[in-house]
Every structure is written in structure tokens, then in C-alpha cells.
Amino acid sequence: MTPQDAAVAPEAPVAEDPIKAQNSQVLALLTRLFGADTFTDVHEPYGLLTATTTRERIHEIIAGLQQDQELKFHFLTTMCGINYPENPSQELGMIYHLHSLTKNIRLRLKIFFPVADPVVPTLTDLYNTANWMEREAYDFYGVIFTGHPNLIRILNVEDMDYFPMRKQYPVEDGTREDKTDLFFGR
């Protein structure tokens, strides 16, 4: 099996797959509650329903999913930032993993926004756990969460003046000449 085959294999559609059925149920709910045009780029990598939406609607969507009596997305598994420097006006992103413990359905939501205006609504009013996750995303990517009670750096030192997980900052010191990137790393 070549790596190219492996890339195709898990995405191949499988009939009467319970995960597929669940995902289509969640997708139906999402479109019913928030409209079909809210979500773009809907796909199911490795069985996990993934949809992209906008930062204007993300808070409303997650609040709606949390209050929904059918699926009850009561659990925010994790959220993290991501940086695509080559996507103009969509350089930064946030990725949310939600989990409905009653139905055991996981859902991944994404938003993208420009690095020049990295402002996103906070989720701390919905989940207590969002507090530190948002501080971590701010610390690493400089995402500013409006309404966050205490948006300060969490893992790095306070007086750091850049956001180290952005792709513009390489892991190693760029001024060093005794090491080359020829064989290692990206």
C-alpha cells in the first residue's frame, strides 16, 4: 500500500455506517437550526463531521448546540488555534471540538479570520473550560477573545511580545549558520 492509497482509503464511503448516519443527523440539525448557507466546506475526515463557519456566528451556533435538547453538546473537548500564512485574509483559525456525551457524537467546527483583525467572541459564558483554552490560543496565536474575563498569557512569560506558534517564527534561531535545515524538519 502506498501512502497515496492510504490517503484515499479512510475517506471511501461505506454504506450503512452508523457514524455516517449520525453525522448526517447532526448535519440535518445544523442546517435546520442555523441555515444551510452558514456552513461551508462540510466533510467527514476519519468519521468526524467537520464544518467551517464564520466568527460572527460561532458563538450563536455553539450556544444553540449546547441548548439543543436532542443532541446536547454539553462538552467542549478542546479548542485550538491554527495559522495558514498563505491564505490571504484567512490567516488565523480556531478549531472547536464538541462532544455530545448522551449520543456520543463528536463535531468539529472551524472559523478563519485575518491576522490583522484577530477578534473572536469568547465561549467562557458557555463553558468554564473555555477560559484557559482561550488564554492558550491567545498566548500562542494572538487571537483576541472579546468578553474574556482574564485574557493574559498562560504558558509563556508575560513580557513576550510575539505569538510564537505563528508560522513566521521558526523553531530554531534563524540567525544561526552552523546548522542547516537541509535534511531535517519541514
Place this chain on the structure above:
Amino acid sequence: MPILNDFSQELTTLNLGPTHPATHGIFQNILQMDGERIVSGVPTIGYIHRAFEKLAERKPFYQITTLTDRMNYCSSPINNLGWHMTVEKMLGVTVPKRAQYIRVIMMELARITDHLICNSILGVDTGAFTGFLYLFQEREKVYEIYEEVCGARLTTNMGRVGGMERDLSPVAIDKLRAWLKSFPVVMKEFESMFNRNRIFMDRVVNVGPISAEKALSYGFTGPNLRAAGVDYDVRVMNPYSSYEDFEFDIPVGTNGDTYDRFIVRNEEIWQSLRIINQALDRLPDGPYHADAPHYYLPDKPDVYKNMEALIYHFKIVMGEIDAPVGEVYHAVEGGNGELGFYLVSDGGRTPYRLHFRRPCFIYYQAYPEMAVGTTLSDAIVILSSMNVIAGELDA
């Protein structure tokens, strides 16, 4: 003009940590104390932040294993194998049954050692040192089994993409069987020393309780959530590595206090022993790794004689594993709860983005709320029973 003799309004600021023996790692809690009552607390973390997520963006997939086992160092194999399972999920590699069973054995051993440390140190924090000495010896024996399986004791680097690095040797199986016989005796003794101990119960019952709703909102998983009465276990809800083949129960508590967390962990040790016994008795024959030459390092004698093996060896060692473009989230039940790996790949030899869902990092923020209103000695016990591992907290 303040009244000089009125000390009742004066708050004391107390720094618990960063390097206090009772904080179990390098993190700080700035507590405001009114006499002996805690009025508020601010946790400060990041003292051993090592930028694992950033480092992972430069390392080939198999090199990231060594980062993962430095997160929760009390149960390294769970971290290692969880990472390998994530990569296998992404690459579409099916692991043979024997390797899956060996993984289950190793992960449950790791869970036991993790809980042993947590519970015995909780004993130390309440003033009972003996239990710690009893159980620490048992951890040493488990580490000898690790050593027999992979050569290392603490930073195990266990498993490979596609299976295990080595098969379980007869010596390892003998050691494991001997330990499975001797350990329950010690564990029973430990339980009889603590479970209904009047002094111990006075210190932990109704200390730091957390409701199920609060626990869920704070993102608790693992024993801490189950102690609050929610039976969420990744091994049952999203089984991986053949966990669906084994019979075990999920112990749950009622009010999520320190005592419940202690008892849930003790019960989980017994359930893990049940799983290990089943897995060892039913250990299937067959290969211990997948037939995936692109990802699994070939046998050394083959490398000397066989051109293909040499090429694959070279490509794997140089980190030239091509991965499919995509994103994958895989979760395992770590010692402290849902340990998740979110991996975004752009088709390169390293991850484009790797995010660790570290259970300690997520639930530790609930600590001030649990500690406020209690006394300092209670706060120590609550912290101890939450099992916060600094390596996992900071990553």
C-alpha cells in the same frame, strides 16, 4: 484611620508553590487567606512549558513519541501508544490483534502506576507515609516489566507506528504473571489501611466536592469526572485497540469529593487488573506489528541483506514518511482522562499542526473554585486527589 488591633479584615497572601513538595510539580497557587480559610486563589502555570506543539511541527511522526512520554510521565505508555494510534488512524494502518492486546496490557499497567502514585501520595499528604512505601515498590516492579518490554523505565518510548517494537518476551510475561499474583495482596492491604480509616476519612470526605454539571462545564474527564457521577470513559464510548473485547466496569462516585476520587482510582486499579488478566489469557498468536513497510522499521538482519528493507530503513530513519493530507482527532483514556491528539497534516513529513488535549491543563482551572472556602490543609489534599501532573499541564 484603620483600627490597628483588628486583624479580622486582614488577608494574607500565601504562595503555595511553585516548588512546594505538596504541589506535586512546578506550578504556583497564589492564595488569599483569611486566617486559615482560603478566600480566593489564582493558579499560575507554565514553569516547565517546553513548546511541544511547536517542536512537533518540525519532527517526523515517530520522533514525536519522545515528546509525548514527557507529558504525563506517570503513565508514559498511554501517551506513546495514543500518539501512535493517531498516526495509524491517519495513515490507515490496521494493527494486528496481538499488538493491540499487548498495547492494552501496557496501557492498563500505565494506568495502574498512575493511580498508585496519585493515591499513595494522597496518603502522604494526609500524613500516612506507609501506604506510599507499600505501593511505590509495586510501581518499581511494573517499571521492571516496562524495561523488559521496551528497554526503558520512565520515558518508555513504547510501540511503533504499526504495532509494537518488540514482541512480549517470555521473561516479560513471567514477570507480568508473577506481579499479577503478588500485587493484589499489597493492594488489598493498602485498601484496608485507607478505605475505612477514620483519620483518613475525616480528612477527605466532603472535601472539595464538585457537582457533575460543574465538572462537565470545566471539562473534567477521567477519574475526576467519574467521581462526580458521570460514567464517561473513552475506552467504552469510543473503543480503541480492542478495548471492546474485554469486560470491565466503570466505577463512579456520587458527590465528587476527594474521597470519591480516591475510591474511584482504587476501583479502577482493580478493573485494570481484570483487563490485563483477560488480555494476557487471550493473547492471540500472530505478528506483533502490521505489514506496513513504509512506516514500520524493518528487522535489522533484513536491512543487511535485502535492498527494499535498506531503502525503507533509510527513508524511515530520515523521517521521509509521506502522510496523507487531512486532519484527525484521536482520543485515548489517559491516567487523568481524555488524552486527545489533534493532528493536521499537509502531506509533509511532519505535522502541520499538532494539538494535545491534555486533561490536566483543562481541568486544573477548576482548582481555585474547589479550594475556596476550605482550609490550607484541605487545599493540599484536593490538589493531590486531582492528580495534576506538571508535565501534562504545561507540555
